[in-house]
């Protein structure tokens with residue numbers, strides 16, 4: 203990805219089903235859970251670097267003993283920082299109290315973080331600030347064990363403001379206008395009610411408060427609480443929560459927008475945002491890791507029983523395709539093949555752009571996420587070349603000499619590593635006038651591999667704003683003096699903002715949108731912009747279900763290739779000597795390559811929740827009115 207976009211979050215939830223002594227016995231340490239949490243989070247660091255947090259719960263402690271611990275960090279290396287704090291604290295305790303060394307009971311009693319239930323989170327903020335207060339897990343504390351709620355999520359709701367308002371109507375006074383607090387208070391409200399009702403029931407049955415506590419823990423109906431709390435949610439979410447006494451849950455949105463995977467055996471239950479993370483950390487095969495179904499919650503009771511229950515009826519599944527294109531690690535068996543297929547499927551368009559002249563073309567990629575689609579593109583190019591060789595050989599087999607045959611077989615697809623990312627340069631980039639020059643050097647190039655007669659094909663996973671392409675990559679590539687530069691995007695044109703967890707909420711930031719505006723100007727159709735504004739404005743007071751995405755009308759007059767050509771023009775500049783072409787994946791091919799993740803709203807404007815249409819129109823109005831604001 204050449205554009206820096208903020209995206210995603212990762213969750214990790216772990217429940218140890220056996221007593222801590224078991225892990226000490228089998229794996230040599232009662233800190234087994236903490237170690238596994240470190241790995242689960244570190245292997246998801248791609249999903250969030252604004253902050254990281256960890257929370258743990260000890261089961262069955264005596265009153266007065268601390269049973270909830272939490273650490274959060276918004277340091278430059280937040281995961282490292284969180285686990286350094288945890289480690290330092292544990293080591294201090296062990297050093298000061300040598301008697302803890304081999305005594306699991308004492309460790310559990312006195313050392314924080316050691317426990318049976320854990321929740322971890324890595325964050326890229328999509329709402330609110332990046333201060334420590336916004337870092338997950340969030341904590342809702344109470345003297346009643348059951349009412350303690352710890353929450354972390356990979357999510358974005360399109361209707362936070364409305365949800366916030368409904369809390370006020372319930373008589374609450376949320377302490378922050380953070381989206382996670384809003385969701386937490388909503389769940390917390392119904393949790394409080396459920397605990398009160400159960401306590402009342404126990405009291406009626408003659409139990410005192412102390413006796414009631416385990417009964418409440420057993421009877422607490424998490425699915426019912428989640429059903430009541432989730433009624434008005436509109437968004438993409440995977441929300442994970444822990445309750446003070448030891449129940450836990452992970453709940454996924456009805457369209458399955460955000461990913462959730464889990465695995466269970468007789469020792470552990472684990473949940474993460476990506477499948478290979480679980481495979482690697484617990485050494486389990488692909489087939490053993492399950493996907494949590496849309497609209498369902500995985501409920502882990504304190505007593506260790508695990509159930510998957512429907513919370514909201516599932517809608518049409520629209521799992522985010524960007525997870526496959528870019529966000530998730532490409533180490534997933536399916537994702538790896540899907541990315542390769544994206545590369546394969548785009549080759550015919552690339553061949554068109556280079557007039558089938560593979561002999562005078564160098565294929566390359568933008569590091570690192572486009573590497574896999576590059577392999578797919580090159581494999582397809584090799585097939586193309588082999589076909590050409592076959593045809594020649596068959597046509598000329600009578601007069602073919604050994605020398606000629608060797609000459610034919612020696613022809614190869616030319617691949618080179620042309621772009622190099624000098625990531626560290628970013629830290630020096632300031633706002634002053636030297637900025638542009640520094641930005642231009644974020645990428646470097648390999649000299650000496652391109653001839654003036656060559657086309658240079660370079661694949662990227664997607665193009666959002668195109669800024670880095672324009673400011674750095676294309677300029678750098680042009681220094682190699684190729685005949686033409688063909689930029690290939692393994693994803694289709696990003697035309698609409700995301701509102702489900704990716705931070706691209708402003709329309710004017712999208713290069714495809716800017717290109718469409720330019721085309722409207724060129725063709726004297728700019729009045730469409732005013733008309734769309736009027737239509738959006740008229741919908742402002744409508745119920746979300748009745749809102750239509752009118753922004754599609756901005757693109758309607760143009761073929762995708764016309765928009766691509768305009769983007770190429772916008773990304774090129776007069777000092778560039780090479781001809782610049784841009785090729786995007788078609789939406790049809792995207793679906794062929796990634797058949798399980800059909801969520802494509804950023805490409806098509808087809809939002810899977812009603813709130814999405816409100817957001818896209820709002821984003822358009824913000825653009826039209828010149829407001830530099832998020833649309834949710």
Ligand SMILES: NC(=O)CC[C@H](N)C(=O)O
Nearest residue numbers: 210211327328329356357
């Ligand atoms: N990327 C995410 O899932 C963000 C989670 C949440 N909306 C936050 O901003 O903290």
